[in-house]
Amino acid sequence: MTDTTLANATLVLPDEVRKGAVRMQGGRIVDISGGSAVPAGAIDCAGDLVMPGLIELHTDNLERHIEPRPRVNWPHQAAIIAHDAELASVGITTVYDALRVGSVVSNGKANYGEYARALADEILELRAQGALRISHFLHLRAEICSETLVEEMAKFGPDDRIGIVSLMDHTPGERQFRDVSKLKDYVCGKQGLSEDEFVEHVASLRALRDRLGALHEATAVAESRRYGATLASHDDTTAPQVAVSAQHGVHFAEFPTTAEAAAACRLQGIKVMMGAPNLIRGGSHSGNVAARELAEADLLDIVSSDYVPSSLLSAALMLGDLWGNMARGIATVTAAPADATGLQDRGHLVPGARADVIRVTRLGAAGAVRGVWVQGKRVG
Numbered sequence: 001m002t003d004t005t006l007a008n009a010t011l012v013l014p015d016e017v018r019k020g021a022v023r024m025q026g027g028r029i030v031d032i033s034g035g036s037a038v039p040a041g042a043i044d045c046a047g048d049l050v051m052p053g054l055i056e057l058h059t060d061n062l063e064r065h066i067e068p069r070p071r072v073n074w075p076h077q078a079a080i081i082a083h084d085a086e087l088a089s090v091g092i093t094t095v096y097d098a099l100r101v102g103s104v105v106s107n108g109k110a111n112y113g114e115y116a117r118a119l120a121d122e123i124l125e126l127r128a129q130g131a132l133r134i135s136h137f138l139h140l141r142a143e144i145c146s147e148t149l150v151e152e153m154a155k156f157g158p159d160d161r162i163g164i165v166s167l168m169d170h171t172p173g174e175r176q177f178r179d180v181s182k183l184k185d186y187v188c189g190k191q192g193l194s195e196d197e198f199v200e201h202v203a204s205l206r207a208l209r210d211r212l213g214a215l216h217e218a219t220a221v222a223e224s225r226r227y228g229a230t231l232a233s234h235d236d237t238t239a240p241q242v243a244v245s246a247q248h249g250v251h252f253a254e255f256p257t258t259a260e261a262a263a264a265c266r267l268q269g270i271k272v273m274m275g276a277p278n279l280i281r282g283g284s285h286s287g288n289v290a291a292r293e294l295a296e297a298d299l300l301d302i303v304s305s306d307y308v309p310s311s312l313l314s315a316a317l318m319l320g321d322l323w324g325n326m327a328r329g330i331a332t333v334t335a336a337p338a339d340a341t342g343l344q345d346r347g348h349l350v351p352g353a354r355a356d357v358i359r360v361t362r363l364g365a366a367g368a369v370r371g372v373w374v375q376g377k378r379v380g
Helices: 061-066 076-089 116-128 149-153 180-191 195-227 239-248 259-268 276-281 291-296 311-323 326-331 335-340
Strands: 003-012 017-025 028-034 049-052 054-059 092-101 135-143 162-168 230-234 252-254 271-275 302-304 357-363 366-374
Touching: 003 326, 003 357, 054 162, 054 252, 054 302, 054 311, 054 335, 061 076, 076 092, 076 116, 076 366, 092 116, 092 149, 092 162, 116 135, 135 149, 135 195, 149 195, 162 195, 195 230, 230 239, 239 259, 252 259, 259 271, 259 291, 271 276, 271 291, 271 335, 276 291, 276 302, 276 311, 291 311, 302 311, 302 335, 311 326, 311 366
Parallel strands: 003 049, 054 092, 092 135, 135 162, 162 230, 230 252, 252 271, 271 302
Antiparallel strands: 003 017, 017 028, 049 357, 357 366
């Protein structure tokens, strides 16, 4: 039985940061003590931060490994294992792998097909084989503006480790793509559409949303309940949109695009999640509200690395400095995401919790991960 003690550490506890030691045994945290003593056999952390493993609710990182360049498809097993190892290396010990459900198959060059069920099977099989270092759950991104959402979601069930279903609406002129010129830059750059093809693409998607949007939204909400998953909204822009999200039973809002929407989420009891790249870069690459603005207005609860895994730790440290409260900053990537998705066994450095723990050396504004333990076993 593995028995590991991290001593002479700066412990990030639920409500404070103080010197002490954490002992892990049998996959659990069994003791937390104070002081800077280093018992025989313990690891001397030399004052480094020791905190719960980071929890990632929304990441596109697996897509980058599967398609490292446009139209270059990488073998999935190798991609999943590399993705898993990368997350472990930056201190992420629990991840909800985001997979799109809902495809468009009759839209010319702008088609995108079904893939989620097959990829989910590969992730779950590697997990069953013990080939993955960290804990993996599934996050189904339900694309409302699509043709096949009902059929694709029906292929999943309560045994598939689906922790999150998010309501994604990428209809041109709405939410993330309220500015259609931003959509044009993205789609034409990625898929090489001509001006005429883009105009046709926009018209086709708007017609699709008008025809199937209500059915798809209702289906996604119902299926999330069947799976036993947490429901999330995505890119809420206005207070009325947030009100609809609340009616659906949304627990947290991914990347609200305006301060108005974030404030409405707070009034509705919906947690607000923003992207770490937005915070670190100083603004949204899509022209939406800046994460720092929401943090300064006390409207930010959870942080996601989105498309840069290493940004998760950096953003939490930045928030700790901004708020003058490191425990609160670290909670945005540990306790808050755990609580939002009902993971009661992790996210907190307390006796009895799952021994997902990381050691971090502070390097100015950033941090370097120097050790990663998952259920008490060192994986990085």
